[in-house]
Amino acid sequence: MLKSKYLPINSNISRRTHIKAIIMNSMQIIVIGLIILFIRILYTLDARHFYRTATDIAPTEYFVLTSECQIPYVDPFSSEALEIFDPKKFTYVSCTNDVALVQQIYLHETKQYKLHMNLSAMAEVSNTNDDNIEDMYCCYREIKRSGIYEFTTSGYELSSCQRFQQDFLVPRHIDYLITECYIGNETKVATQKDAFTFIQYRKLTDSFNAKNFSKLGIKRPSVLLLGIDSLSRINLRRTMPKTFTHLQKNDWFELKGFNKIADNTFPNLMAALTSYNQPTAEKKCQCKTLGGYNQRMCNLIWNNFRDYGYRTAYAEDVPIISTFNYGRYGFVEQPTDYYLRPFAICIENNMHVEKIDGLPDCIGRKHYAQYILDYALQFSITYTDEPIFGLFWMNSFSHNSFDMPATMDMKILEYLVRMKDENILERTIVFLFADHGMRFGPLLKLKSGFLEERLPMMFISLPQWYRNEHPEFVKALLVNKNRLTSPFDIYATLKHILELTNPVIEFPYLNGTTKGISIFREIPKNRTCLKAGIADHWCTCLLYEIVSINDKEVKNVAHLLIDEMNKYLVSKNIETKCAVLKLNNIYQALRKTSRKDNNSYNELTYRLWYFVRPGFKDFQATVNFNRTANKIEINVEDISRLDSYEQTAYCIDMKEAKKYCICRK
Ligand SMILES: *[C@@H]1O[C@H](CO)[C@@H](O)[C@H](O)[C@H]1NC(C)=O
Ligand SMILES: *[C@@H]1O[C@H](CO)[C@@H](O)[C@H](O)[C@H]1NC(C)=O
Ligand SMILES: *[C@@H]1O[C@H](CO)[C@@H](O)[C@H](O)[C@H]1NC(C)=O
Ligand SMILES: *[C@@H]1O[C@H](CO)[C@@H](O)[C@H](O)[C@H]1NC(C)=O
Ligand SMILES: *[C@@H]1O[C@H](CO)[C@@H](O)[C@H](O)[C@H]1NC(C)=O
Ligand SMILES: *[C@@H]1O[C@H](CO)[C@@H](O)[C@H](O)[C@H]1NC(C)=O
Numbered sequence: 322m323l324k325s326k327y328l329p330i331n332s333n334i335s336r337r338t339h340i341k342a343i344i345m346n347s348m349q350i351i352v353i354g355l356i357i358l359f360i361r362i363l364y365t366l367d368a369r370h371f372y373r374t375a376t377d378i379a380p381t382e383y384f385v386l387t388s389e390c391q392i393p394y395v396d397p398f399s400s401e402a403l404e405i406f407d408p409k410k411f412t413y414v415s416c417t418n419d420v421a422l423v424q425q426i427y428l429h430e431t432k433q434y435k436l437h438m439n440l441s442a443m444a445e446v447s448n449t450n451d452d453n454i455e456d457m458y459c460c461y462r463e464i465k466r467s468g469i470y471e472f473t474t475s476g477y478e479l480s481s482c483q484r485f486q487q488d489f490l491v492p493r494h495i496d497y498l499i500t501e502c503y504i505g506n507e508t509k510v511a512t513q514k515d516a517f518t519f520i521q522y523r524k525l526t527d528s529f530n531a532k533n534f535s536k537l538g539i540k541r542p543s544v545l546l547l548g549i550d551s552l553s554r555i556n557l558r559r560t561m562p563k564t565f566t567h568l569q570k571n572d573w574f575e576l577k578g579f580n581k582i583a584d585n586t587f588p589n590l591m592a593a594l595t596s597y598n599q600p601t602a603e604k605k606c607q608c609k610t611l612g613g614y615n616q617r618m619c620n621l622i623w624n625n626f627r628d629y630g631y632r633t634a635y636a637e638d639v640p641i642i643s644t645f646n647y648g649r650y651g652f653v654e655q656p657t658d659y660y661l662r663p664f665a666i667c668i669e670n671n672m673h674v675e676k677i678d679g680l681p682d683c684i685g686r687k688h689y690a691q692y693i694l695d696y697a698l699q700f701s702i703t704y705t706d707e708p709i710f711g712l713f714w715m716n717s718f719s720h721n722s723f724d725m726p727a728t729m730d731m732k733i734l735e736y737l738v739r740m741k742d743e744n745i746l747e748r749t750i751v752f753l754f755a756d757h758g759m760r761f762g763p764l765l766k767l768k769s770g771f772l773e774e775r776l777p778m779m780f781i782s783l784p785q786w787y788r789n790e791h792p793e794f795v796k797a798l799l800v801n802k803n804r805l806t807s808p809f810d811i812y813a814t815l816k817h818i819l820e821l822t823n824p825v826i827e828f829p830y831l832n833g834t835t836k837g838i839s840i841f842r843e844i845p846k847n848r849t850c851l852k853a854g855i856a857d858h859w860c861t862c863l864l865y866e867i868v869s870i871n872d873k874e875v876k877n878v879a880h881l882l883i884d885e886m887n888k889y890l891v892s893k894n895i896e897t898k899c900a901v902l903k904l905n906n907i908y909q910a911l912r913k914t915s916r917k918d919n920n921s922y923n924e925l926t927y928r929l930w931y932f933v934r935p936g937f938k939d940f941q942a943t944v945n946f947n948r949t950a951n952k953i954e955i956n957v958e959d960i961s962r963l964d965s966y967e968q969t970a971y972c973i974d975m976k977e978a979k980k981y982c983i984c985r986k
């Protein structure tokens with residue numbers, strides 16, 4: 322007869338024995354549990370290899386697991402990753418410990434800003450008592466947008482310094498200013514400088530649309546796009562655990578299969594904002610022509626939001642590498658109602674700048690990113706009852722090194738908490754996302770490097786009322802979490818949001834756009850990279866097998882690739898400036914395996930990681946090889962350069978070609 326594992330209380334065994342038995346049983350369970358856990362860990366360690374061979378289809382955790390797309394799970398804290406990242410080494414450091422002499426105060430009732438001087442702090446600083454406080458004064462310099470060339474030292478005007486009195490009401494025409502405080506008449510060096518932005522409330526011009534919208538009586542959500550450049554979802558977990566935990570605990574939706582469509586910021590952000598792929602965007606926005614972006618066919622979605630009665634804003638830090646200006650002409654007309662570039666350029670030129678890893682980190686009293694996020698909060702707080710659309714993009718603490726986001730984890734969390742506490746999330750759909758992962762540096766040498774580069778983070782927060790009104794969106798988002806998505810879907814989602822606010826107006830896709838799928842609708846399970854607008858080389862869905870780097874065909878393909886790169890330099894007429902490239906070695910070779918196609922193929926896809934001379938430069942390419950013809954088929958500009966080219970491509974200006982040019986000495 323089978324004995325029950327747990328003895329009944331009223332058995333003839335004493336109570337103590339009974340408790341002992343329970344303890345023994347529990348220990349057995351714990352031990353068995355530990356063994357299972359141990360086996361499981363061993364198992365996942367093994368399965369963690371994301372370069373699976375065709376036969377290795379062991380079920381394990383996947384970001385996406387569908388018939389057409391398998392993106393395996395990556396452990397952000399693999400032993401390999403921990404060798405190059407020590408979380409304990411990073412902490413938030415404020416830019417200054419000095420007390421602010423001037424504070425900005427927002428008056429909700431009148432929607433105005435005032436500047437408040439901390440008189441006791443000023444007294445302390447001037448080392449005098451309150452009677453002599455006249456010795457100290459503060460003044461402001463207004464910053465104004467000026468001219469059409471917004472490069473790194475132009476595009477703004479800075480007025481002379483106007484003294485202001487206590488609780489100075491900032492005039493409504495001032496968008497940003499720098500304050501300076503001096504001791505006495507004679508000093509020329511400011512004791513303290515600070516910079517402030519203002520979102521000045523402006524009534525919407527009485528456009529036909531505004532009237533029509535209020536008539537429709539549809540509640541419109543605000544939309545904020547908050548971007549952190551080069552942050553993969555894997556690296557977010559690794560470097561910003563506080564932020565990540567907050568997102569999870571507060572029901573932000575995540576898209577785990579969010580795959581970049583092209584190499585760097587421009588194409589990925591343009592896909593989300595215009596739904597054009599890079600070549601089309603270059604054409605339609607005439608990026609290399611002054612004023613090109615301002616043309617309507619450039620299709621920047623903030624123009625549509627404005628048509629739908631939204632106030633618009635765009636802010637980005639580090640003007641020298643910013644999305645619309647790096648290697649291109651920026652905007653001639655200010656693109657949005659609120660626009661931060663003149664301020665950003667001005668403070669970099671007129672305030673104390675501290676750089677980390679080559680990028681400005683602190684400007685004056687704040688981290689660069691704080692100006693961007695403060696602006697976003699001001700925007701949201703000024704317009705509580707009217708809808709807004711804003712893009713707020715941060716490069717400063719994430720673009721150059723994969724570990725730097727760790728220094729801002731606490732700060733970013735603070736802003737997210739404020740957004741929640743100020744009820745901003747109750748009126749706003751927020752996308753917290755990146756354009757791509759790290760594109761160079763040590764992270765890309767990890768086994769997971771291929772995925773790190775290609776899977777930017779994407780989190781979405783929906784107001785409760787929006788969830789209630791559209792339960793099917795929530796359902797779709799939960800499914801789409803593990804589906805393949807791309808920046809084109811973000812455009813489709815923004816379009817979807819607008820269409821819901823006014824079913825009367827038509828909002829067609831323009832010619833040349835790539836149509837994504839709104840993430841509020843279920844993404845088909847069998848979606849392929851091709852359908853999602855993701856080029857093969859960037860696609861994380863495809864199954865690849867490892868091939869020996871000594872394989873004759875692999876070497877052959879590598880040499881063909883180098884030939885193509887050299888031909889490219891000739892075609893761009895830069896072969897006299899740039900060195901002839903030679904294969905140094907192949908680091909890793911992968912070959913696409915297909916479960917469906919015929920195995921006796923003569924068309925193969927290789928993915929090679931190789932180093933080139935002179936100078937041991939690091940490249941990756943996905944290339945089709947026709948065995949019969951012994952030919953490859955590749956667009957050289959799709960070959961990724963894994964190390965930074967800034968040091969070696971100084972001799973040419975052509976942005977796209979820089980990756981392949983190693984200047985002759
Ligand atoms: C004003 O300055 C004093 C003295 O430095 C400081 O203790 C106080 O916190 C400051 N007030 C504010 C509101 O920051
Ligand atoms: C500063 O200088 C001006 C003229 O040079 C003078 O009129 C004024 O009294 C001075 N103020 C102080 C606080 O010394
Ligand atoms: C906007 O309102 C006007 C009248 O106020 C009406 O004639 C027009 O059809 C409306 N348009 C849309 C797109 O709702
Ligand atoms: C889009 O293309 C079609 C056919 O090529 C053309 O008839 C139409 O005018 C174009 N629309 C726009 C807005 O350019
Ligand atoms: C994907 O599924 C849809 C609907 O089930 C079907 O119409 C389509 O042909 C499928 N596409 C592929 C590539 O399998
Ligand atoms: C694979 O190729 C062989 C010969 O080229 C052909 O006979 C066979 O039908 C193909 N199989 C599939 C599934 O296409």
Ligand SMILES: *[C@@H]1O[C@H](CO)[C@@H](O)[C@H](O)[C@H]1NC(C)=O
Nearest residue numbers: 923924947948949950951952
């Ligand atoms: C491969 O090359 C052969 C010979 O040149 C050609 O007939 C064939 O069409 C090529 N295959 C593809 C897919 O281009």
